[in-house]
Amino acid sequence: MSNITSYAHIKHNQVSVNGEIVFHSNSSLTLIEFLSEAYKNLGISYPKFHKMDAQCKLGFLCAEFALKGTNFLTENNLSKTAIVLSNCASSLETDRVHQHSIDDKSNYFPSPAVFVYTLPNITIGELAIKHKITGENAFFVSEQLDADLLVNYTETLFQRNTKTAIVGWVEVDVANFEAFIFLTENTENINKSSIFKSLNQTSVTTIYNQTIWTH
Amino acid sequence: MSQRVYITGLGMISAIGNNVSESFLSLSQSKTGIGKINHLTTRYKDEFLAGEIKLSNADLADLVKDNNPALNRNSYIAMLAAKEAVINSGIDTNDGLRTGVISSTTVAGMGKTELYYKELFEKYDHLDVLDTHDCGDSTERIADYLGNVDYVTTISTACSSAANAIMLGCRMIKHGQLDRVVVGGVDALSKFTFNGFNTLMILDREWCKPFDENRKGLNLGEAAAFLVIEGENALNLRKGKALAEVVGYANANDAYHQTASSPEGYGATLAITEALAMSGLVPSQIDYINMHGTGTPNNDLSESMATKAVFGNQVPKFSSTKAFTGHTLAAAASIEAVISVLSLQNSMIFPNLNFTTPIADMNLIPETQLVNTPLNTILSNSFGFGGNCSSLIFKKA
Amino acid sequence: MDALIEKLKGQIIEQLNLAEVKPEEINPDSPLFGEGLGLDSIDALELIVLLEKHYGIKIQDPKDGKTIFQSLRTMAEYIKSQGKS
Numbered sequence A: 001m002s003n004i005t006s007y008a009h010i011k012h013n014q015v016s017v018n019g020e021i022v023f024h025s026n027s028s029l030t031l032i033e034f035l036s037e038a039y040k041n042l043g044i045s046y047p048k049f050h051k052m053d054a055q056c057k058l059g060f061l062c063a064e065f066a067l068k069g070t071n072f073l074t075e076n077n078l079s080k081t082a083i084v085l086s087n088c089a090s091s092l093e094t095d096r097v098h099q100h101s102i103d104d105k106s107n108y109f110p111s112p113a114v115f116v117y118t119l120p121n122i123t124i125g126e127l128a129i130k131h132k133i134t135g136e137n138a139f140f141v142s143e144q145l146d147a148d149l150l151v152n153y154t155e156t157l158f159q160r161n162t163k164t165a166i167v168g169w170v171e172v173d174v175a176n177f178e179a180f181i182f183l184t185e186n187t188e189n190i191n192k193s194s195i196f197k198s199l200n201q202t203s204v205t206t207i208y209n210q211t212i213w214t215h
Numbered sequence B: 001m002s003q004r005v006y007i008t009g010l011g012m013i014s015a016i017g018n019n020v021s022e023s024f025l026s027l028s029q030s031k032t033g034i035g036k037i038n039h040l041t042t043r044y045k046d047e048f049l050a051g052e053i054k055l056s057n058a059d060l061a062d063l064v065k066d067n068n069p070a071l072n073r074n075s076y077i078a079m080l081a082a083k084e085a086v087i088n089s090g091i092d093t094n095d096g097l098r099t100g101v102i103s104s105t106t107v108a109g110m111g112k113t114e115l116y117y118k119e120l121f122e123k124y125d126h127l128d129v130l131d132t133h134d135c136g137d138s139t140e141r142i143a144d145y146l147g148n149v150d151y152v153t154t155i156s157t158a159c160s161s162a163a164n165a166i167m168l169g170c171r172m173i174k175h176g177q178l179d180r181v182v183v184g185g186v187d188a189l190s191k192f193t194f195n196g197f198n199t200l201m202i203l204d205r206e207w208c209k210p211f212d213e214n215r216k217g218l219n220l221g222e223a224a225a226f227l228v229i230e231g232e233n234a235l236n237l238r239k240g241k242a243l244a245e246v247v248g249y250a251n252a253n254d255a256y257h258q259t260a261s262s263p264e265g266y267g268a269t270l271a272i273t274e275a276l277a278m279s280g281l282v283p284s285q286i287d288y289i290n291m292h293g294t295g296t297p298n299n300d301l302s303e304s305m306a307t308k309a310v311f312g313n314q315v316p317k318f319s320s321t322k323a324f325t326g327h328t329l330a331a332a333a334s335i336e337a338v339i340s341v342l343s344l345q346n347s348m349i350f351p352n353l354n355f356t357t358p359i360a361d362m363n364l365i366p367e368t369q370l371v372n373t374p375l376n377t378i379l380s381n382s383f384g385f386g387g388n389c390s391s392l393i394f395k396k397a
Numbered sequence C: 001m002d003a004l005i006e007k008l009k010g011q012i013i014e015q016l017n018l019a020e021v022k023p024e025e026i027n028p029d030s031p032l033f034g035e036g037l038g039l040d041s042i043d044a045l046e047l048i049v050l051l052e053k054h055y056g057i058k059i060q061d062p063k064d065g066k067t068i069f070q071s072l073r074t075m076a077e078y079i080k081s082q083g084k085s
Helices: A031-042 A047-051 A054-067 A092-103 A122-131 A147-158 A201-208 B020-028 B057-064 B073-089 B110-123 B135-146 B158-174 B191-199 B232-237 B266-279 B297-311 B329-346 C002-015 C041-055 C062-068 C072-081
Strands: A002-011 A014-017 A020-024 A081-087 A137-141 A164-173 A176-186 B005-013 B049-051 B099-104 B151-155 B180-187 B223-231 B244-253 B288-290 B317-319 B377-384 B388-396
Touching: A002 A054, A002 A147, A002 A201, A014 A054, A020 A031, A031 A054, A047 A122, A054 A092, A054 A122, A054 A164, A054 A176, A081 A122, A081 A147, A092 A164, A092 B191, A122 A137, A122 B244, A137 A147, A137 B244, A147 A164, A147 A201, A147 B158, A176 A201, B005 B020, B005 B073, B005 B158, B005 B232, B005 B329, B020 B329, B057 B073, B073 B099, B073 B135, B073 B180, B073 B223, B099 B135, B099 B158, B135 B151, B135 B180, B151 B158, B158 B180, B158 B223, B158 B244, B158 B329, B158 B377, B158 B388, B180 B329, B223 B232, B223 B329, B244 B266, B244 B329, B266 B297, B266 B377, B266 B388, B288 B329, B297 B377, B329 B377, B329 B388, C002 C041, C002 C072, C041 C062, C041 C072, C062 C072
Parallel strands: A081 A137, A081 A164, B099 B151, B099 B180, B288 B317, B288 B377
Antiparallel strands: A002 A014, A002 A176, A014 A020, A137 B151, A164 A176, B005 B223, B005 B244, B180 B223, B244 B388, B377 B388
């Protein structure tokens, strides 16, 4: 059976972990400013963070908040940990930045460090690099959070080599952004502490709607 | 015991042909499709070569028989290749069985969006173009074009995308969620892609030379390729014919760098090893490897290391077919899946063009001429940015 | 030369988003890659963009970066040698 052991949700310049808001910044901050504040709040030092595009920063932070205080990384075999993410806009935000840099003939300096982020699955790569997670990974493009798809796909992975997974949604499109990431384990141990004893469309939808945002 | 999954239909359009039979002809005559840029408008027109599809957008619209202005090059070629695969398989999407479409793309509608970019974001004109920009758009177009499709999804994991679409299709059939799936990938060329890969300095100005000591980089290509995969139950029900069986697949993350592969090919080794384990085959039972082999210094070295890690001193015959088609990104794995099935069907290994000198200390020499030899099993590798490594194993049906 | 090195420090920190690095922490003779600043292959490409953007120097072969970008000092010496400082 599979359970959900922890989750984090970021939107409206707020970070919620397991349904409780743990960090919020002034709502007038831009996405980049907010991400920088949330990074400071996390209290870690990971210089690569500053090189990431907004989507990777958002996904990275959401995963860090979900992982914080759990034993997920230490007690699991990370070669059997999958990462399954999804969104609607693919990498649109960074695509725009790259497009701007090649559009102006008089100021033509496309940046390799920007271009590498014009793929949505680089967010998965950043999580994999940070924690040396080498299991299966997939990135789906869906119109909205498709709990059914994510649950079905993760369950399918659990039927072979995968034992644990980091699953969710990471979307950035101009001013709109949202990340929602949960940790799930396929375990025989029914006493294992978890937020939800089951992984299914209902449990995912429930935790997705759990947080009461303050504005 | 879950049911077996067979490939029953092939469709592809790329620089080496507008359909499977034209592609087979080019492959068997060692004729590359990479040449001067004719259709794409770019500052690099005279600087780089590319594997362009030899048809204009107007030609493609004629072939698709749809002049809907919302369609773009990506959708046209996806629709054509998917339709060819469906016709080739003989399936009827109206027969009551459950059909899925799982496609992959990285640049999506960018080729069209960039033409109107200034108008879009400065004058808010041509906003209808944005409707076709999304990665999901070409998948929806395919589904509409084929008709009566029960399930549609889009995967975007860079250059291994189509391999992951094939894997997902197989799994959904094995788990009884679908009876058959049209799987594959598509990426049309765009300025966006050219300018981006150029910043990474991994484009060769001449023909790419996969696995050559003096390789300088890749040639970009554009393509769409789709395969119909069917569960054995559905296939038996309609008394259809299998072209090949998908016996192994695996995906792993290299966890090394956003774009570069690890020097020792860690993720690739994991993917190949897992795919072999799933197939129940031992390394010596693989008859041929269709390599990812992009021609970049980094990929080919890393893939060579992984190949040696898995196969030791008994590396099977191998080649990269990217010197025919160019690197077609999200379509690459499905293009190479179609080529692998053609190899199985025709007992032919298609050559690794432009190779002369083996990579120092690797001692790995690809097939440089067409080889006629019976083939029973083929391993096909596809690795993408973001550390995404996939391997597929096909078996003669 | 020292003025150029100081200028380069600021430009590198900005171009490579080295938000947690202060200019005075960069030793002009320490290796830029591997240890030291921990730069990677994408950073090397960004340094090539930096040379073009700020100094009008075009590098065609990324392999040339290996010698030019050994340290801040070798980078400054290269810019001088191109008569572009």
